[in-house]
Structures are given as C-alpha cells and as structure tokens.
Amino acid sequence: MKTLMGLSAVLVLGLGCSAGVLAQNAPAATGSQAPVRFLVVADRESPMSAASPGRVSKVYVQLGDSVAKGKTMVAFDCSDLDAKHDAADAEYKAAQLRYEAKAKLQGLQSAAALEVELTAADVNRTKGQLRIIDAQLAQCRFVAPFDGRVARVHVKEGQGVAAGAPVIDFVGTGTPKARLNVPSNWIVWLKPGAHLDATVDETGQRYQLTVTRLSGRVDAVSQTIEIEADFTGDTSRVLPGMSGRATPGKG
Template sequence: MMMSLHRSLVSVLISTLGAGALAAAPAAPLAQAKPAAAPVTTAASKTIRVLVAADQESVLASQMAGRIDLVNVKLGSTISAGQVLLKFNCDEQNAHLKMANAEFYGAQQTYESKVKLQAMQSVAEIDVQQTAALAQKAKAQIQLYQAQLRQCTIVAPFAGRVTRLLAKQYASVNIGQPLIEIVNDRKLKVQLNVPSLWLSWLKVGQPFSLKIDETGSSYNAKVQRINGRVDAVSQSIEIEGEVTGNTANLLPGMSGVASFPAAGR
C-alpha cells in the first residue's frame, strides 16, 4: 500500500515539473513569408542592332565541265558589269563549231542545187524537202556549239567586288561547281529586327539614322521594305533599309545601331 502511494506521488511531481518546463520555454517565432519579386520593366529601346548587306550578290558556278585557262580577277577585285572574270579551255567546242559550219555549208549547197533541179522538173518534191531539213539541222548544230562556246567565258552580271575566289587556273571543274562569289558594294542595304509594336507608326520611307561600329561614322537611311510576318516567339518583325548618303567606306557584313526618331511613342 505504501509502495503504490509513493509511486503516485512521484508521477504527479514529474508531470508538474514537465508542465512548468513547457510553460517556461519561449514560443518559436512564426516564419515570415518573403514578399514576391516585383516584375522587372524596362523602357522601350530606341536603338536596334543592324547588319549591312549587299542588295545584289551572286555565286557564279560553272556551266560546263572543263579546264580553267584564265582567272582574270583576284580576291577583293573591283569589277564592272560585263567584265570577263574567267575563261575555260574550249578547243574542242571550237572544233565542233567549225565542223558544224562546214556541214551547214554543204547542206545548204545541196539544197540550193535541188531547188534548181526542181525548177527544171528534174527532182521530186520530197528530195527538196529532205535536203532542206538537213540544212536546217546543220544550222541548229551551229547554234548549239555557239551556245556551248558562250559557256566558256564567265562575265560579271553586275558591277561590284569579288568576295570569294574558288577557281584556280588550270584546275578541272564540273558542271555546277561554284567558282566566284561577287557582291554589289555600290548598292547596300541594312537588315534589322524591330519590335512588332512599332508597326503602329513604322512605315515604308520613314527616315532613321545609323552608326556603324567598324567606321565609327553616322549615316542616313530610310525604311525600304517591311516583312509580311511577325515572328511570334520574339515579337519582332524584319525590315530592310536603304542607306541614302555616301556609302564609299561601307562594306557588306559591317554592323552597328539604328536610331528611330519615333521609337518609344
């Protein structure tokens, strides 16, 4: 009996001490929620990166299989429209043309002789028609070889400069093989992507200014073309501009910034 009473007193004492300890312990502070980050906003940019490009550029390829006899230009050479840039060895084509001329001469003589005989009723109409067809065939052969000879020479389709030279003298090339790359450096354009929101005020013919990194100079330009589609990902639209001032020191591939007076409206 005494043992049970002692155990009960000990249990009550432990419970009392535990409750006091809990009451004395300071309450843990509540975690404070961090404020949500405010969205970052920036003012509309008034300058856009631009790229200078040639309005005309072309890669001239071989129209025939053969050996190159002459390369008349070098990398960076200034060229004029109609200038001979390259020549192939065309001894075989020249020989074919001479043969075709001789065949045409013989066929034409035979035809004229048949016509005279027909006037004397000494030859049938079918013979005259056959000789006429042979003469026409020989004439067509001449035109064919003349066309092949024109492919022996590559001329510049427009004035400009040589930007890549892939042809080498005495090298043999195949049909369609690229030989020379040229650009018209006298008529340049600038390419840039502007925010699509600018379409509310941006128009063809609108002036803007350029500052090119490589030259450090400023130039005047105007909007020449506006693309017919907005890029949905970047929300931008591609435009092309024409440099209206002196472009003597500009080269395709240069870059810089364009400034629009109406930007940020």
C-alpha cells in the first residue's frame, strides 16, 4: 500500500512539472508577457554623404518633400570637373579620328599594322580617362535612389562639405515597419506570420503587427532577439522614428 501511495505521489508531481513546462512553452497569445518597446522604421532609407570634399551649389528640395526616383536633390559645384570632362572628351574624339585615318591608310597599304594598333590603344586610353571623369561627375549630384521623402537636409547652398559629411537623409514612402527586441524565450512560438498587438505612443492608435523577420542570433547579454514586423491597416499617421509598445497577439 505504501508503495502504491508513493508511486501516486510521483505521478502527481510529474504531471505538475509537465503542466508547468507546457505553461512556459505555451504561445504568448494569453497576453501574459510584459509589453516590449518597438521603433518605427522606414521600409527603405538612404543616408547620403559626400564621397569627396566639395561646395554645395544648389539644394533642390526641402524637409518633407516627396521626390521621385532619379530626381536630383543636391548638387555640388564641379566646374573644374566639367572642364576636365570637356578636355578628355576632345582627346577621345581626336584619338578616334587618328585611328580611323590610320585604318584607312592601312587599307591602302600606307600604314603599318603597329601604327594602327597604337592609335587603337590611344582610343581606349582616352575613353578610360573620360569614364573616370564621368564617375567623378556622378558624385556631384545626389539623386533620389527610389520614390520617397526628404527626412533631413544637412547642407545649405554655398556650404563647403568635407568627405564623409552627411548631405541628406532620404526615406521610402512604403508601409513602415516595426523593429523590436523581444525576450529570447518567445522563440518557442514566435515565427514569421505570428501576430503582435501594438500601440503607437505618439498617436495612441492600435495596430496588429505581423512578424516578418527574426535575427539569426540571440543577444547573450540582454537575452533578447531582434525582429521586424509589418503594420496592418491604415499607417498614414505612422512615421519613422515613432515608438510604442507591443504584446503577443491574442489570436
């Protein structure tokens, strides 16, 4: 009898422990977890900086402007490069003419093959120099890489800018995302497609977030994992830089 009672006690304790483990691993849809902070980020962003020293000649946009892909937002004064480009272009065209003339003379057996090859090499050399200057000129204009809005303009017309200095911050106009660090034990149930309930601090509006990405590692110090999630519903009042609180979805 004592043996049976002992076995019963062990079974009860075992069931109790199993229930505890199941409770810990249960989906967070119960909403028992404490809220976590999130940051609203743009779907795309491009902080542009100067590749080389220069002076701003023209600023075409202002804070908050909507800009189409390919439009120039800021231009540097590159008159020296423009002059070098004109000179290099003239050299390239002259090299082409010399090559064409030598090629015709070779057809008349009045020019050696070596002479033709040398003029062809000169064409390639001057063409390469022209392409280098074209690449440098491209750095004189800051062009919108996608449809978006101006988040910040760091420069003014006439201002000298050092290499690496910020020029303009540009963000996409697509649906913003939420970025947050959640407890690592949420991994038990947290997967792409899982839902979170969120409230934006600045507006008080509530949204459902759909998890889209999970980091490939857990932060060993904070025991959290970074995730990204998409907003559902009307996000016209949600701007990058806003923040809020999120809890596991209830269903």
